Amino acid sequence: MVSPPGAISKDKKRAILEATLEILREMGLSGLKMEEVARRAEVGKGTIYLYFRDKKDLLRSLVEERTWAFYREVEEVVRLRAPFFVRLEALLRKRLAWIEEWRGLWAAVAREAMEDPTPWLKGLHQHYLDLLEELVRSGQAEGAVRPELSPKATAAVLAALGCTPQLEVEAYMEHLLLVLRKGVAP
Template sequence: MAREKGSEKRQRILEAALKVFAERGFYNAKVSEVARAAGVADGTIYLYFENKEDLLIQLFEDRMDFIITRLNEELAVCGPGADEQLRRMIAMHLNLAVQQPDLAEFITVELRQSARFVREYENPRFVEYLRILRDIVERGQKEGVVRAGLDSRLIVRAIFGALDEVLLTLTLASRSRSVDVQLAANQLADLFLEGVG
């Protein structure tokens, strides 16, 4: 019987979990560490989440919700062209490296895990995120910015994979030196929009 989604303590536990999971990874993280980071007793975690895996799933949904909401807000106010939207999406994704490094580390690793092992959990938020990207690509195909000969699903996976890897790289790099996220975002967008040549 999990507690209400809106409660402050639940949110505090999620924040703590994000920090601990990002640092240690899900499997190496202990529930007791999350509890301590949240300032609650071990057993309290189970008042809000069914088990450790449920904590992972709820955290993932919570954070992806956050990312998707902000992305949609951003896309709603930027230019309507597919290339502009792609650039915004890339920029927002890579900005996580400096604005929310814990979140960046968490999603770059746990997303892969969830795709493979939490099989009953179909990860709707991730699917939604890819859906946004695919809409951009397909709009680009309609506008003629993206040629129709390329399989949009493949493009989406490729772009997402590149984003994910570059995000991880930037995040790890930002631990020891400052990184120019905007430059990286521009170059990555250029790479996809124009190719290497």
């Protein structure tokens, strides 16, 4: 069977990125060696440099690829034809899974990828905020979210949720959704 043009190179690039993430999870940044990435991705070390200029470029690409994949999933949830709180719960579950996947590596990898990652990270994060704002506006349109709430501010609050749950995930989700539905006032 013949692969479509570019399929093999996409598979190699994906394998390199997956191997990089695997090594980061196991050994952290200090354990990330290009030789080990090549071995785990089952490519020659030189093949890595066909796709990435250097380790910083590899790390930047990893953050971007994983972040945009997450955002595509969020976008699907935001645009589902489902009630607001169903979509919100699905979104928060995806957020918790993404946080679990990265376990604090995201910011460290981003800092390693460039000297001052702040503008770059803010640019990436803005897309997430825009999606959350879209979710809030749709919740307001269906009457599930109070109309006096600022969609932008509410999106920022939602973005901050789920970053470091101290409870078991199901208990956290249940409590978080209760707080969001009912508020904290008596």
